[in-house]
Each structure stands twice: as C-alpha cells, then as structure tokens.
Amino acid sequence: MTNHRAPRNRAKAAVLSDDKGHMQRLMVGTLAALLLAVAAVGAMISQSGAAEPVAESPAAASEATGHDLYRRGYYEEAIVEWTKAADENGDAGAAFRLGEEYFDAKVVKRDVATAVKYLTLGAEGGDDRAQQDLATMYDNGWGVTADVDKAAYWYLEAAKRGSAVSQYNIATMYETGTGVEKDIEKAYMYYLLAVQGGFPHFATTELENVSRTMTAEQIKEATLMAREFKPLDEETDERDS
Numbered sequence: 133m134t135n136h137r138a139p140r141n142r143a144k145a146a147v148l149s150d151d152k153g154h155m156q157r158l159m160v161g162t163l164a165a166l167l168l169a170v171a172a173v174g175a176m177i178s179q180s181g182a183a184e185p186v187a188e189s190p191a192a193a194s195e196a197t198g199h200d201l202y203r204r205g206y207y208e209e210a211i212v213e214w215t216k217a218a219d220e221n222g223d224a225g226a227a228f229r230l231g232e233e234y235f236d237a238k239v240v241k242r243d244v245a246t247a248v249k250y251l252t253l254g255a256e257g258g259d260d261r262a263q264q265d266l267a268t269m270y271d272n273g274w275g276v277t278a279d280v281d282k283a284a285y286w287y288l289e290a291a292k293r294g295s296a297v298s299q300y301n302i303a304t305m306y307e308t309g310t311g312v313e314k315d316i317e318k319a320y321m322y323y324l325l326a327v328q329g330g331f332p333h334f335a336t337t338e339l340e341n342v343s344r345t346m347t348a349e350q351i352k353e354a355t356l357m358a359r360e361f362k363p364l365d366e367e368t369d370e371r372d373s
Contacts, residue, residue, distance in 0.1 A: 193217035195225030202229075207239040218250060224257025231262060235274075244275030255286055258365075263290035264298045271301075284311030291322060294363035296329030303335070307342055316346055320354035325361060 198213035211233060217226035231251035234243045248269060254262025267286035270279045284305050290298035303322035306315045323339040326332075343351055 193221055193226070194223050195229055198226055198229060211239060218253060222253075222257060224254045224259035224262065227251070227254035227257060228259045228262035228265070231265060235265075248275045255289070258293070260290040260293040260295040260298065263287075263293070264295050264301075267298065267301065280305075280311035282311075288312070291325075292364045294329065294365075296326045296331035299323075299329060300326035300331050300335050300338075303338065307338070316342060317350055317354040317357065320346065320351065321357045321361070324355065324358040328358075 193213050193216040195214065195217060198210045198217060201207075201213055202210035211230070214223075214226040214229045214233075217223035218230055227250045231247045231249075231254060233240055234247035234250065236242075248266070251262045251266040251269065255266045263286045267283045267290065268274075269276055270286065271283035272278065276282075284302065287298045287302040287305065291302045299322045302312070303319045303326060305311050306322065307319035308314065320339065320342050323335050323342060326335040327339060346354070
C-alpha cells in the first residue's frame with residue numbers, strides 16, 4: 133500500500149509500504165545495539181510458496197493462480213481470478229490481494245470500502261497480511277472509523293501468527309496501553325520477536341528503551357515468553373498432527 137502518515141496522537145509513527153505491499157507503523161528513532169536477550173529467540177520469518185501454474189478448473193482459483201497471472205502482466209485476469217477465489221472459495225490470501233489492489237488502485241479504480249471488505253474477509257480467514265493491513269486502516273481511520281481497540285485486536289492476531297511488523301506494532305501499544313491494557317513484559321516480548329522475525333527497524337531501539345523501565349526479573353520473564361512463543365498456525369499444525 134502507498135505511504136501515509138499516522139494519526140496526530142502518535143506523531144512519531146509513520147506508515148510505510150514494504151516490498152510486499154504491507155503497511156507498516158514504525159516509530160521514528162535511531163537504531164541501537166541489540167540487547168543480549170535477542171540471541172535467545174529463534175527467527176520467525178514467514179515464507180510464502182511459489183506461485184502455481186494457472187488451472188483451468190474454476191474450483192482451483194486461488195491467490196497463487198492469480199499471482200501467476202499478475203506477475204506475467206495479465207492484471208485484469210488476475211483480479212478476476214482473485215475475486216473468484218475470494219468470493220467462491222473463501223481464499224483468505226486472494227482476499228488480501230484484492231484488498232491491496234482496491235486500496236492502491238494500480239489496476240482497478242480505488243475503492244476503499246471494497247478494500248476494507250476484502251481485507252476483513254482475509255483477516256477473518258487468518259491471513260496475517262490482511263490482519264496487519266486492516267489493523268493499520270483502523271489505526272489511521274482509512275475507510276473505517278478510527279478505532280484503536282480494533283487496530284490492537286488485528287495487530288495482535290497477526291502478531292500471534294508470526295508477523296514481525298505486527299509484533300512491533302502491538303508492542304508499541306502494550307508499552308503505552310493504547311487499545312490494550314498496558315503490559316511492559318508483553319511489550320518487551322513482542323519487540324524481541326519483531327527483531328528476531330526480521331524487523332529490526334526501530335525495534336532494537338524500542339527494545340533497549342523499554343528494558344530501562346524493567347527489572348531484571350521482568351526482562352527474564354519476557355525473554356522466556358518470547359523463547360516459548362510459537363506462531364498460531366504452527367501450534368494448530370502440531371495439534372492436528
């Protein structure tokens with residue numbers, strides 16, 4: 133999604149797009165050295181599978197088949213494929229792609245209401261990218277009434293699924309008690325996970341800053357929480373196996 137600035141009451145925050153189109157709420161600051169506790173937590177970097185060849189069967193419509201069309205320049209066909217996948221097959225990833233497209237207006241006419249519709253569908257379907265973007269829309273009041281409680285809810289849902297961006301975002305909210313009950317240990321835990329998840333931008337600084345307000349015992353407990361963290365989908369996979 134395109135670059136925007138965050139609400140005035142969080143003037144230090146900015147919303148940026150990464151190379152996948154994720155909206156990111158970042159705190160402006162200088163990067164600092166990583167605390168020794170960071171090394172204790174394993175990296176949580178999500179990887180997406182390669183795009184599948186386009187299938188002829190309508191039932192096979194998916195995010196992957198639409199992406200295959202999109203990357204080959206068949207943009208309108210990709211939109212049709214994603215729409216079919218989202219509306220008929222309940223594909224959360226396809227819904228996320230549509231939400232991005234209707235917000236960015238690169239191929240279709242900009243329609244924020246439709247963007248919210250599909251991002252909500254994707255978020256409710258468990259797509260962490262859609263959850264992150266929907267949270268940012270509630271955080272900034274884009275196409276919806278600004279609602280920090282809903283923003284925190286969706287940031288947390290994405291954070292639980294291993295989204296490093298959302299882990300950073302929810303950490304800032306736990307630190308300040310914005311949209312959630314203030315919890316300094318959870319703030320530290322999610323800053324730590326964000327850094328180890330591949331999102332070191334500003335998170336190292338915030339991690340160091342928040343540590344100055346904590347006791348050694350609190351840091352120890354928060355580090356243990358981070359070490360024991362497993363993305364929600366991984367926990368589900370283990371229960372089902």
